[in-house]
Amino acid sequence: MFECECLPRCPFFHDQMANMPSTAELIKKKFCSGPTADNTHCARHMVFVRLGREGVPSDLYPSDVEQAQSILRG
Numbered sequence: 511m512f513e514c515e516c517l518p519r520c521p522f523f524h525d526q527m528a529n530m531p532s533t534a535e536l537i538k539k540k541f542c543s544g545p546t547a548d549n550t551h552c553a554r555h556m557v558f559v560r561l562g563r564e565g566v567p568s569d570l571y572p573s574d575v576e577q578a579q580s581i582l583r584g
Contacts, residue, residue: 514542514549516558521568541572553578 527534541552549555552572
């Protein structure tokens with residue numbers, strides 16, 4: 511089973527989604543953990559790979575690929 515290396519310390523789930531566990535689980539299944547998860551489409555992971563943990567805004571949603579591309583363009 512796949513699990514993103516960022517998941518254990520991801521501030522998005524520990525801060526932004528702390529009060530929405532059902533929604534958080536759906537997002538995790540899509541991007542972070544499970545047999546069909548794929549973090550290559552996660553906006554947070556895209557920024558993490560190129561800029562490191564410090565470059566990822568805490569409020570960046572995993573599905574906000576446009577914002578991630580904007581960040582990466584500078």
